[in-house]
Amino acid sequence: ITMPKDTVVKPVNVTCTAPVNIAVVKYWGKRNEGLILPINSSLSVTLHQDQLKTTTTVASCRSFQEDRIWLNGKEEDINHPRLQSCLREIRRLARKRRNDGDSSVDVGCLSHKVHICSVNNFPTAAGLASSAAGFACLVYTLAKVYGVDGELSGIARQGSGSACRSMYGGFVQWIMGEREDGKDSVAQQVEPESHWPDLRVLVLVVSIAERKPVGSTAGMQTSVETSSLLKHRAESVVPDRMKQMIEAVHKKDFATFAELTMRDSNQFHATCLDTFPPIFYLNTVSRHVISLVHQYNRHYGEARVAYTFDAGPNAVIYTLQQHVAEFLQVVRLVFPPDNNNGKTFLTGLQVEPVEISEELKNAICLEPMPKGISYIISTQAGPGPRVLEDPGQHLLGPDGLPKPDA
Amino acid sequence: ITMPKDTVVKPVNVTCTAPVNIAVVKYWGKRNEGLILPINSSLSVTLHQDQLKTTTTVASCRSFQEDRIWLNGKEEDINHPRLQSCLREIRRLARKRRNDGDSSVDVGCLSHKVHICSVNNFPTAAGLASSAAGFACLVYTLAKVYGVDGELSGIARQGSGSACRSMYGGFVQWIMGEREDGKDSVAQQVEPESHWPDLRVLVLVVSIAERKPVGSTAGMQTSVETSSLLKHRAESVVPDRMKQMIEAVHKKDFATFAELTMRDSNQFHATCLDTFPPIFYLNTVSRHVISLVHQYNRHYGEARVAYTFDAGPNAVIYTLQQHVAEFLQVVRLVFPPDNNNGKTFLTGLQVEPVEISEELKNAICLEPMPKGISYIISTQAGPGPRVLEDPGQHLLGPDGLPKPDA
Numbered sequence: 179i180t181m182p183k184d185t186v187v188k189p190v191n192v193t194c195t196a197p198v199n200i201a202v203v204k205y206w207g208k209r210n211e212g213l214i215l216p217i218n219s220s221l222s223v224t225l226h227q228d229q230l231k232t233t234t235t236v237a238s239c240r241s242f243q244e245d246r247i248w249l250n251g252k253e254e255d256i257n258h259p260r261l262q263s264c265l266r267e268i269r270r271l272a273r274k275r276r277n278d279g280d281s282s283v284d285v286g287c288l289s290h291k292v293h294i295c296s297v298n299n300f301p302t303a304a305g306l307a308s309s310a311a312g313f314a315c316l317v318y319t320l321a322k323v324y325g326v327d328g329e330l331s332g333i334a335r336q337g338s339g340s341a342c343r344s345m346y347g348g349f350v351q352w353i354m355g356e357r358e359d360g361k362d363s364v365a366q367q368v369e370p371e372s373h374w375p376d377l378r379v380l381v382l383v384v385s386i387a388e389r390k391p392v393g394s395t396a397g398m399q400t401s402v403e404t405s406s407l408l409k410h411r412a413e414s415v416v417p418d419r420m421k422q423m424i425e426a427v428h429k430k431d432f433a434t435f436a437e438l439t440m441r442d443s444n445q446f447h448a449t450c451l452d453t454f455p456p457i458f459y460l461n462t463v464s465r466h467v468i469s470l471v472h473q474y475n476r477h478y479g480e481a482r483v484a485y486t487f488d489a490g491p492n493a494v495i496y497t498l499q500q501h502v503a504e505f506l507q508v509v510r511l512v513f514p515p516d517n518n519n520g521k522t523f524l525t526g527l528q529v530e531p532v533e534i535s536e537e538l539k540n541a542i543c544l545e546p547m548p549k550g551i552s553y554i555i556s557t558q559a560g561p562g563p564r565v566l567e568d569p570g571q572h573l574l575g576p577d578g579l580p581k582p583d584a
Numbered sequence: 585i586t587m588p589k590d591t592v593v594k595p596v597n598v599t600c601t602a603p604v605n606i607a608v609v610k611y612w613g614k615r616n617e618g619l620i621l622p623i624n625s626s627l628s629v630t631l632h633q634d635q636l637k638t639t640t641t642v643a644s645c646r647s648f649q650e651d652r653i654w655l656n657g658k659e660e661d662i663n664h665p666r667l668q669s670c671l672r673e674i675r676r677l678a679r680k681r682r683n684d685g686d687s688s689v690d691v692g693c694l695s696h697k698v699h700i701c702s703v704n705n706f707p708t709a710a711g712l713a714s715s716a717a718g719f720a721c722l723v724y725t726l727a728k729v730y731g732v733d734g735e736l737s738g739i740a741r742q743g744s745g746s747a748c749r750s751m752y753g754g755f756v757q758w759i760m761g762e763r764e765d766g767k768d769s770v771a772q773q774v775e776p777e778s779h780w781p782d783l784r785v786l787v788l789v790v791s792i793a794e795r796k797p798v799g800s801t802a803g804m805q806t807s808v809e810t811s812s813l814l815k816h817r818a819e820s821v822v823p824d825r826m827k828q829m830i831e832a833v834h835k836k837d838f839a840t841f842a843e844l845t846m847r848d849s850n851q852f853h854a855t856c857l858d859t860f861p862p863i864f865y866l867n868t869v870s871r872h873v874i875s876l877v878h879q880y881n882r883h884y885g886e887a888r889v890a891y892t893f894d895a896g897p898n899a900v901i902y903t904l905q906q907h908v909a910e911f912l913q914v915v916r917l918v919f920p921p922d923n924n925n926g927k928t929f930l931t932g933l934q935v936e937p938v939e940i941s942e943e944l945k946n947a948i949c950l951e952p953m954p955k956g957i958s959y960i961i962s963t964q965a966g967p968g969p970r971v972l973e974d975p976g977q978h979l980l981g982p983d984g985l986p987k988p989d990a
Contacts, residue, residue: 404847407854410816437860441810444862448813448854454843455878456850458871465864472861 189239190287191572192322196315196563198230198300198308199223199343199350200379200494202439202486203423204446207402207412213360214339217402218412219420221351221427222343223496224371225379226560229526232311233566234296235573235584236319242291248580249296249312256294263336264317265292271333272324283325292323295573295580300555301383313337314344318563331365347371347561349427351420371559374430378502378527378558380495382509384463385552392457394489401453408449415445432498436484439496440471443486459489463513463550467493470512470544474505477541503532506554512544513551526556595645596693597978598728602721602969604636604706604714605629605749605756606785606900608845608892609829610852613808613818619766620745623808624818625826627757627833628749629902630777631785632966635932638717639972640702641979641990642725648697654986655702655718662700669742670723671698677739678730689731698729701979701986706961707789719743720750724969737771753777753967755833757826777965780836784908784933784964786901788915790869791958798863800895807859814855821851838904842890845902846877849892865895869919869956873899876918876950880911883947909938912960918950919957932962 205220245256245265256262269288276283296315298308317334321327335342335352342364343350348371355363392400401408419438426434450457460468464487471485483497483505497505506529515523573584611626651662651671662668675694682689702721704714723740727733741748741758748770749756754777761769798806807814825844832840856863866874870893877891889903889911903911912935921929979990 406821407813407816407851407858410813410820414816415812441858441860444860445813445858448858451857452813452847452851452854454847454850456874462868468862 187239187241188576189237189242189293189574189578190323191235191237191569191574192319193233193235193566193572194315194319194322194563195227195231195233195566196311196318196344197227197347197560198225198311199340200225200486201340201343201488202435202496203416203419203442204488205339205352206446206449207398207408208339210358210360211399213363214335215360215363216339216352216354217408218416219352219354220340220343220416221349221368221420221423222340223349223377223379223559224344224347224562225381226371226557227564228560229555229557230298230300230311230381232296232298232308232315233571233573234294234312234315234319236316236323237293237295237572237574237578238287238290238323239293239578240286240290242293242578245291245294247294247296248584250298251580251584260313260337261316264313264320264333267333267336268317268320268324268326271321272326275326282327287324292320293574293578294319295584297573297584309338310340310344313341314563317341318345322565329364332361332363335360335363335365345562348373348559351424368424369427371561374427374559376430376499377432378497378499378556380497380502380506380509381555381557382467382493382495382551383553383555384461384491384493385549391459391490397450397453397457397489400455400457401449404454405449405452407452411445411449433481436475436481436496439484439486440481447487459491460487461491463547464491464493466512466544466547466550467495470508470542471495473542473544474508474538477538502556503529504534504538506556507532507534508538508542509551509554511539512542512546514546514548515551515553516549522553524554524556526554527558529556593645593647594982595643595648595699595980595984596729597641597643597975597980598725599639599641599972599978600721600725600728600969601633601637601639601972602717602724602750603633603753603966604631604717605746606631606892607746607749607894608841608902609822609825609848610894611745611758612852612855613804613814614745616764616766617805619769620741621766621769622745622758622760623814624822625758625760626746626749626822627755627774627826627829628746629755629783629785629965630750630753630968632777632963633970634966635961635963636704636706636717636787638702638704638714638721639977639979640700640718640721640725642722642729643699643701643978643980643984644693644696644729645699645984646692646696648699648984651697651700653700653702654990656704657986657990666719666743667722670719670726670739673739673742674723674726674730674732677727677732681732688733693730698726699980699984700725701990703979703990715744716746716750719747720969723747724751728971735770738767738769741766741769741771751968754779754965757830774830775833777967780833780965782836782905783838784903784905784962786903786908786912786915787961787963788873788899788901788957789959789961790867790897790899791955797865797896803856803859803863803895806861806863807855810860811855811858813858817851817855839887842881842887842902845890845892846887853893865897866893867897869953870897870899872918872950872953872956876914876948877901879948879950880914880944883944908962909935910940910944912962913938913940914944914948915957915960917945918948918952920952920954921957922955928959930960930962932960933964935962
């Protein structure tokens with residue numbers, strides 16, 4: 179009996195999306211480089227995928243000769259150790275479950291090679307946590323292909339530490355864990371995305387690249403080796419701060435959430451400066467944003483806006499819906515956008531312009547920096563990874579290769 | 585009997601000079617604001633007075649109606665609490681010694697008012713530790729007027745913390761002390777200025793003022809209140825570092841001295857960033873100097889040059905005589921001086937220009953910043969305060985008022 183040819187070679191396609199997350203208690207420093215086990219727990223907000231997401235299609239087919247991957251339109255080396263970690267771990271899990279008699283595992287698939295195609299709907303090299311969304315999406319999609327589910331953040335963690343937090347929506351903690359094998363170093367949802375509907379997030383993409391930054395993997399390794407302040411932070415500061423932050427999120431206590439967020443961002447950058455040689459991720463524009471936020475909050479006598487910076491100069495602002503429009507006007511005042519992109523300066527959730535008072539204008543005593551910020555993405559907390567059911571959205575064609583626009 | 589009029593009203597003049605000091609283990613944070621007692625010990629190099637000094641004349645006269653002070657040509661408020669602390673403490677010490685029967689104390693003087701006139705031979709508001717030299721000089725000169733000697737750094741400390749270290753030449757530690765009354769919080773010479781003749785100091789005066797900095801008194805108070813990293817630094821990092829630094833100075837071990845100096849500067853600025861709201865003293869030029877030093881040292885595979893920054897953007901460079909000329913050329917390469925001040929770019933100890941190799945030029949991969957550094961003061965370790973014997977150098981005239989050019 180000869181099987182019809184099309185059923186034999188047609189790949190099984192699964193397409194998923196996954197979100198970016200921005201930490202408010204930062205992860206910096208590994209206790210185990212291979213397994214990506216952190217020296218402290220961390221906590222983040224998952225951003226909405228309407229604004230920032232990775233989309234990944236995984237195709238599995240008997241006829242594929244080898245595993246292959248395309249990222250943002252370019253084929254990349256599938257042998258990258260972290261990619262291999264994720265592939266190996268998901269396949270191991272699938273095999274284990276099949277051997278345990280789980281009928282949901284796709285048995286045929288297990289022996290097939292996969293083609294992976296992944297794209298971001300936001301600039302990749304702009305320091306916007308694309309590896310977190312990317313590895314979360316990869317692991318989530320592979321898991322769907324192989325029919326495995328359950329706790330997957332521990333696998334995403336092995337692709338990129340912070341990717342584990344992108345496996346859930348809303349407010350997510352990555353519990354550092356204690357075990358040497360890392361099995362207890364996993365992400366956990368603290369509150370779902372619906373918990374704090376007023377919370378807004380503005381991503382201020384800084385235009386000036388002052389100097390080549392140190393990559394976060396190399397940077398955190400040097401910090402662990404040389405900064406005594408980082409060790410103190412991990413052991414003595416973060417445990418309490420995690421408790422306070424989780425409490426602030428539960429209570430939707432913005433003032434506490436904001437102050438802890440800013441203090442934690444500053445402390446992370448302080449440990450970078452205490453690294454030898456020192457690492458600088460904040461640039462002139464970043465420091466200007468910091469001043470702006472403190473002047474704004476001081477004017478109102480309360481923390482209405484909070485900044486946080488990852489391993490790059492871009493600012494992420496947390497605020498509440500009722501303050502977004504005014505704060506955006508203040509940002510436009512201090513960072514006048516280019517005439518040509520005045521209309522595209524703000525993307526994402528739209529915000530109606532408002533007038534700002536003379537008192538507020540006078541309270542902000544900062545030299546304007548024209549074009550210091552190139553654009554702003556306005557968003558909110560959002561859900562975790564999702565399966566796209568519409569086959570039209572697959573990034574790989576019936577031939578198992580990226581579609582022309584993927 | 586009528587005394588001749590001129591012997592009655594002619595003031596007694598004493599003129600002294602005192603040096604600037606630059607810490608290599610930094611002082612930041614007080615445990616007692618009034619007495620100026622620090623939360624950690626510190627260590628500095630006293631710079632040579634041929635390049636940087638304060639000159640102070642104190643005149644004492646029966647006919648003076650009140651204590652008065654002129655700083656850099658302008659009369660200032662004598663009631664400033666820290667000035668009053670120094671005056672009160674010296675007078676108390678003189679009275680105590682007189683009562684103890686010490687014949688060297690000038691009895692007549694004790695009831696007289698004083699006129700004080702003080703000038704710096706370097707820019708005052710440029711963040712060059714002028715208050716350290718200023719208060720050291722004030723206390724030293726007052727002590728000569730009242731005929732008291734012995735341990736005076738504890739009094740200078742009450743004028744400006746780091747002034748206590750300017751009471752000695754060479755390498756000086758300020759031992760934090762333990763007593764609540766501060767009596768054991770004094771400076772002590774670790775090695776005299778003659779100990780390490782090869783050591784050179786370059787003060788790189790940065791031309792760009794990016795933003796109004798926070799004064800060090802307010803800054804360190806906020807740091808003590810808000811930075812948990814500062815507390816850890818003071819308690820757990822500095823005690824060991826002091827021992828290592830003193831050992832490096834004893835041994836003239838430049839590589840260790842340099843690395844500890846850079847690490848300590850970075851850690852001080854890290855605690856400023858961990859302060860809430862954060863404090864930034866380093867600007868773009870400062871960070872460029874830091875990169876330059878690390879690239880230079882990396883090129884040679886050893887620490888030949890070290891930077892340190894106080895509460896401002898100016899860099900102080902420690903290096904050895906044999907590396908000064910080459911390093912200066914590299915600085916000129918990265919910070920090309922203004923054409924107009926090419927000749928006045930370097931002041932102080934003269935250094936013959938040298939050629940630098942193409943390999944070194946290629947190793948320094950930094951965007952040039954024209955005019956980023958406005959000038960450089962080249963100097964070395966120097967002695968402590970001195971009395972000027974030449975009456976022509978008094979800053980106050982026979983009328984007890986500043987001479988025209990003082």
